Each structure stands twice: as C-alpha cells, then as structure tokens.
Amino acid sequence: MKKLFICLIFSQFANAQAPSGYYSSANGLTGASLKTALSSIITNGHQDKGYTGLWTAYKTTDIDKNYENDGSILDIYSERPSSSDPYNFSSVSDQCGTYSVEGNCYNREHIVPQSFFNEGSPMKNDIHFVRATDGKVNGMRSNYPFGKVGSTTFTSLNGSKLGTSTSSGFSGTVFEPIDEFKGDVARMVFYFVTRYQNQLSSFSSGNMLGSSAFPGLQTWELNVLLAWHNQDPVSQAEINRNNASYTFQGNRNPFIDNPNYVNQIWGSQTPTGDTQAPTTVTNLAIPSKTTNNISLTWNASTDNVAVTSYDVYMNGSLKSNVTSTSTTITGLNPSTSYSFYVKAKDAAGNTSANSSTVSGTTNASTALPVNCVNETFETIPTASASSYTTKTWTNAGITWTATDSRSDQTISNKAITVRDGSLKSSNFSNGISSLTVTTQLKFSGTSGAFNVLVNGVNVGTIPYSTTATTTTINNINVSGNVVLTLVNNSTSNRVAIDNLVWTCSAGSARQSIVSAENTELKELQVYPNPISNNEIFVKGKTENIQKAEIYNLQGKVMQTISQPFKNGKSIKVNQLPQGIYILKLDETSLKFLVK
Incomplete structure (x- = not known):
C-alpha cells in the first residue's frame, strides 16, 4: 500500500506536528x-464551533491536496486513489441539499453516528x-x-460497501470503506472513544461502542479497527x-500524531502474521428439530493459535456466528427442508473450508402458522x-399502497419511507392477532409514532x-x-418501514384447538389446573407418550419435550406468561x- 512508505517517513516526526509538550x-x-491522560489532553482547548461551523471547517480540513491536488472536497467514500474520481465536489457550492444519487452533493458524515449520542453537543459538531x-x-x-x-x-x-458482516463476533449489517481509508476511519473512532x-x-452502543471508558468499544469492533x-x-x-x-x-487527534498510542492502549492485533486457517469442522449433525427450529451440533475445529468462532450457513447464506459448537436456528417455516454447513474462524480472520452439508426438514405444524403475512x-x-x-x-397476495412515499431508503435492505401519508394493505381474509414492524426516522426530524388502524379502528401505535x-x-x-393501515401523523418526518409481520387471527387457531380438544382421551387430564411452579401433572396412561408440545393460542410452539414422562407423571416447563395454553401429547x- 502506498501509505506504508509515507508512514516510514512521517513516523519519525509525527509528534513534531503538535505543540511542544x-x-x-x-x-x-x-x-x-x-487513554485517560489523552482524553484530558484533547478535551482541554476543545472549542465547540457548532454544527454549521463544520461547513466552514471543511474549506481547510477536507480539501484534496494529496491525491488529485485539485482543491476539491476530499471524500473518503468517492476518492479513487489510483484512478480518476467518479465525480468531484466544490467547497460550499456543492453542500447538501437534497440528493438521490451519488455525486449530487456532499454532507456531514458522523463516523460515529450521531444517533448513538442523541445528537448531543459537542459530539455532533466535532x-x-x-x-x-x-x-x-x-x-x-x-x-x-x-x-x-x-x-x-x-x-x-x-x-465502499454495505452488507452482511463477516467480521468475527458480529453477523449484522456493516459498512466497509476502501483499503485506502480503513486506517483513517479506525483512528477517528479511537479519537471519539478517547475524547468522550x-x-x-x-x-x-449501536453494536459498536462499549459502555465503559476502557476499552470503549465492543470487542469485535475493536478487533476490526x-x-x-x-x-x-x-x-x-x-x-x-x-x-x-x-x-x-x-x-x-493523538492517534494521528502518534500512531503507537493505539497499540500502547489496546494492544496490537493478535495474532500478528497468522495465515494458517483452522481445520475443517467435522460431524455436523441435527440432533433435534421442531416446527420452527432446527438444532445443530459439530466437533470443535483446531487451529495453530486458536479458533474464535464459527460461521453457520443456511441454504448457502451466512445465518449466524457463534463461539460454541452448537446452535439452534429459529424462526423457520413448518414442513420445510433446510441445508446447513459451518466454517471455523480464528482471530486473524482465517477461515476453514466448508464442513460437509447436512439437511433437515422442520416438523409439520399442528396449529395455525405464526406469520401469516411477512412483507x-x-x-x-x-x-x-x-x-x-x-x-x-x-406481494404474497396482498396489494400495498404507500402515499407520499419514497423507496430509496434502507433499514435491513429495501424499505418504504412515508412522509405525510400512510401504508395500507388490501383486504386480507384471515384476520390479525399481532403486528411486528421495524421503523427508522430518516434525514432529520423528531421522534414520533405511527397510528395503527385495523378496519379503520386504532389498535395501537408504532414508535420511531x-x-x-x-x-x-x-x-x-x-x-x-x-x-x-399505518398512518404517519407528522407532515414532515420521513420514516422508513421494513420487515412487517403479522400473525393471523387467534379465532382460527381456537377453532382448530376446539376440534383437537374434542378428540381428547378421557383418561388424560391436567391437574391442578391452573398449573403452579412451572410444572404440569397429568393423570392417566402416560408412560408410552413420545413427545409433548406446548402451544399458545396463536399457534406458536412454546416448548417441545421428548419422552416427557420418562421420570414420572409431571413435565417441567419453561416460564410462561399468564394465559391459556395447549399441551399436545402425541x-x-x-x-x-x-396464572
């Protein structure tokens, strides 16, 4: 990398850029x-010039004098170090403004997002x-x-890329700048967690910051930076x-003046120079499965230094990252086949070859599916x-109408953003029991809530x-x-909506349950009823029963127990909220x- 030669020159006198002492x-x-001493040093003398003051600062701080040296804005998200830039911004005249595509205007990007600190000052203006x-x-x-x-x-x-993390310890969505600016980003984050x-x-935390002064970052993010x-x-x-x-x-920023401070505070990345990948995971197996879950186990991989985690893939896509040699994949569809393989990872990011693939089919549902609509x-x-x-x-038989809306914003991936309008479904015949939805306020504005209407009647609110x-x-x-219908009551707040899921009406589930109860064998009976101490006693012939399942009235499987009565006439169950449940015994x- 071209910065290496530059570093060898400037590491000799980086501290000379700061005032003596x-x-x-x-x-x-x-x-x-x-870290504490540096925090005190860089807090003293810090002058908060306000949020609009950043536009003034950029006239001297963010001008390209080292790549094209053309006086344009140096933008780490568009700069191409070894070829022509896709576009250039002129200071002041190209400030945002509105934008729809790259190159429209330049904005103020908080490397540590301002939502993490509630847009407070002086952080917002630093x-x-x-x-x-x-x-x-x-x-x-x-x-x-x-x-x-x-x-x-x-x-x-x-x-620069947005997508699913392959960094050890975190499997959510992450952003990755190009190699030329990875160190720049790291040192800006190190500055933030030291100054504040x-x-x-x-x-x-935003899956990024720590809650204590030291180390100040979540372990996985610290290792990346x-x-x-x-x-x-x-x-x-x-x-x-x-x-x-x-x-x-x-x-x-002390980590630019003296880069050695980074390793003196947090230690160098370990292990340095490790290029050996862990061994391939063996004996991947499916020991159990339910209507909505599949459990996986495997033998531990080995490594010349240490295995730190395992990536679990479902149907060819990364599903989760775990540190143990077992996991349970939840939220699956009934009567559906899924395939899995696992990769081992070490602290240096080396990854093993794929394990052998195993496949399993979830159990058939004996009650109404949990998610009737998944938009x-x-x-x-x-x-x-x-x-x-x-x-x-x-989508999936439902026509959606979003008024005063745009479709270029994201949360997990695509999302619909509603301003002074609503999101409305077409008629759906199977009712609604519960609603789950993800929201996020975009651009600017204040926190608020959508009104949720079912057949024109308000049934609650969704905050954003x-x-x-x-x-x-x-x-x-x-x-x-x-x-x-989800109604945005604000005339100006622009709110993205994603991952809308509702369960069907419990009425249909109750009808199925009543039919099942009519087949109940007379010699089996729960006692006492209501149950107490998270234990169900059952009268009758139970010794040959192979499986017990507990459902709520929405048809969701709450617990599954194999050979439930092998040790007696009772079943120990998980803590359940107050309500009515169905115990299915074979x-x-x-x-x-x-109660």
Whole structure:
C-alpha cells in the first residue's frame, strides 16, 4: 500500500506536528491510564464551533491536496486513489441539499453516528470524526458499524460497501470503506472513544461502542479497527487534516500524531502474521428439530493459535456466528427442508473450508402458522425512488399502497419511507392477532409514532426514532376480513418501514384447538389446573407418550419435550406468561391455564 512508505517517513516526526509538550502528561503511560491522560489532553482547548461551523471547517480540513491536488472536497467514500474520481465536489457550492444519487452533493458524515449520542453537543459538531462525504453514500451507511462485508447490498462508485458482516463476533449489517481509508476511519473512532470516554455509559452502543471508558468499544469492533489501523498507516492527508482541525477547533487527534498510542492502549492485533486457517469442522449433525427450529451440533475445529468462532450457513447464506459448537436456528417455516454447513474462524480472520452439508426438514405444524403475512418490501417500485409519490405493489397476495412515499431508503435492505401519508394493505381474509414492524426516522426530524388502524379502528401505535427499532403490538385479535393501515401523523418526518409481520387471527387457531380438544382421551387430564411452579401433572396412561408440545393460542410452539414422562407423571416447563395454553401429547390435546 502506498501509505506504508509515507508512514516510514512521517513516523519519525509525527509528534513534531503538535505543540511542544502537548502530550507530555501522557509520557510513560500505557493501557487505560494512557487513554485517560489523552482524553484530558484533547478535551482541554476543545472549542465547540457548532454544527454549521463544520461547513466552514471543511474549506481547510477536507480539501484534496494529496491525491488529485485539485482543491476539491476530499471524500473518503468517492476518492479513487489510483484512478480518476467518479465525480468531484466544490467547497460550499456543492453542500447538501437534497440528493438521490451519488455525486449530487456532499454532507456531514458522523463516523460515529450521531444517533448513538442523541445528537448531543459537542459530539455532533466535532470536526475530528465528522467528515465531508457524498450525501447518498452517507445515507446508505446510515448508523451501521464498520466491519468486513461478505454479502454486499450496496457498493459506492469508489468501492465502499454495505452488507452482511463477516467480521468475527458480529453477523449484522456493516459498512466497509476502501483499503485506502480503513486506517483513517479506525483512528477517528479511537479519537471519539478517547475524547468522550467519560460519557460512553450514557451513549447507545449501536453494536459498536462499549459502555465503559476502557476499552470503549465492543470487542469485535475493536478487533476490526486494530487490524485496519495496522494495515493502513497514517498518511500525509491525515496529518494535514489533523493540523487544520487543530487550527479550527483547538484540539488534536493523538492517534494521528502518534500512531503507537493505539497499540500502547489496546494492544496490537493478535495474532500478528497468522495465515494458517483452522481445520475443517467435522460431524455436523441435527440432533433435534421442531416446527420452527432446527438444532445443530459439530466437533470443535483446531487451529495453530486458536479458533474464535464459527460461521453457520443456511441454504448457502451466512445465518449466524457463534463461539460454541452448537446452535439452534429459529424462526423457520413448518414442513420445510433446510441445508446447513459451518466454517471455523480464528482471530486473524482465517477461515476453514466448508464442513460437509447436512439437511433437515422442520416438523409439520399442528396449529395455525405464526406469520401469516411477512412483507420485506423487496418488491417495492424503484421508479422515481427518491420522489414522494403514491407507490403500489403486490406481494404474497396482498396489494400495498404507500402515499407520499419514497423507496430509496434502507433499514435491513429495501424499505418504504412515508412522509405525510400512510401504508395500507388490501383486504386480507384471515384476520390479525399481532403486528411486528421495524421503523427508522430518516434525514432529520423528531421522534414520533405511527397510528395503527385495523378496519379503520386504532389498535395501537408504532414508535420511531433515528435508531432502527422493532416493535410488536400483541392482542389485536380481529378475525375475518381486515385492512391494515399505518398512518404517519407528522407532515414532515420521513420514516422508513421494513420487515412487517403479522400473525393471523387467534379465532382460527381456537377453532382448530376446539376440534383437537374434542378428540381428547378421557383418561388424560391436567391437574391442578391452573398449573403452579412451572410444572404440569397429568393423570392417566402416560408412560408410552413420545413427545409433548406446548402451544399458545396463536399457534406458536412454546416448548417441545421428548419422552416427557420418562421420570414420572409431571413435565417441567419453561416460564410462561399468564394465559391459556395447549399441551399436545402425541395426538392428544389438553388445555391448561397459567396464572
């Protein structure tokens, strides 16, 4: 990498860029003590110039003097270090503004998202981690943490990526800048968790920040950033920006002035130089399965240093990352076949070959499926995506209409964003019992809530804020024909909606349950009823019963027990909320109550 040569030159005198004695109080310290000393140094002298002051700062801090040297904005999300940039921004005149595609305008990108600290000052206005970047890419990055992307959902014109994490310890959505700026990002995050270490306990983690002053980051994210810091040394562009930021704001980023502080505080990435992959996982098996779950076990892999985790793949896609040699995959469909394989990973990111593949089929459902409607918004119209219009699409037999809406924003992937309008379903004949939906406030505005209407009657609210939030409304319980409507009561808040799931009316489930109860064998009976102490006693001939299943009235399997009566006449059950449940013993169903 071209930065390596630059680093060898500037590592000799990086501290010379800071005033004499600026870091003297940190001399001789390591670990948490060094971090605390640096926090005090860079807090003193810090002048909050306000959020609009960032536009002024960018005229000196974020100008390209090291790549094209053309006086344009240096944008880490569009800069191509070894070829022509896809577009260029002029200072001031190209400030956002509105945008729909890359190259429209540049924005203020918080490398640590401002939703983590509730848009508070001085964090929101701190030039050391708020960069001038393309508005569209800034919006796509949203508030996701940084990590190594596997399956990509978005790629910017310079190769920055959004997608599923392959970083050990985290399997959610992450954003990955190009190699040229990975170290830049790491050192900006290290600055943030050092400057604001005393406030971290009041910030949201965002799957990124830690809640304590030391280490200040979640372990998986710290490992990613340490690797990026080590592979991408400090560049002249970073040094120039640090000096300009000091002139503007009165404090410095110590990890640019002295990169060795990183390893003196957090330790170098371990293990260094490890290129040997773990052995292939063996004896992958499916020991048990239910209507909605499949359990997996395997033998531990070995490694020259240590295996740190296992990636579990379902039907060819990464499903989860675990540290143990077993896991249970939940939320599956009944009577459906799934295939699985596992890869072992070590701390250096080396990955084993695929294990052998095993397949299993979930059990057939004996009650109503939990999710009758599952709208992922993957088929929403893409024409005029950034324009607020009425958009209509059909998925799984339901036609959706979103008024005053746009379709270019994301949460987990595609989402529909409603401003001064609503999201409405067509008529659905199987009723609704509960509703789950994910929301997120986009661009600017204040927290609020959607009204949820079923057949025009308000049944609850779905809150939204700048943080993606999943909310469930239970006990709606409207049977027959229903129309669902989510209404945005704000005329200005732009709110994205994703992953809408509802369960069918409990009425249909109760009808099935009544039929099952009519087949109940007279000699089997739950006693006492209501049950107590999480234990079900059953009278009658139980010794040959092979399986017990507990369902709620919505048809969801709450627990499955093999050979439930091998040790006596009672079954120990998991903690259940108050309500009515069905105990299914092989082909016999018994109703019981929990108070």
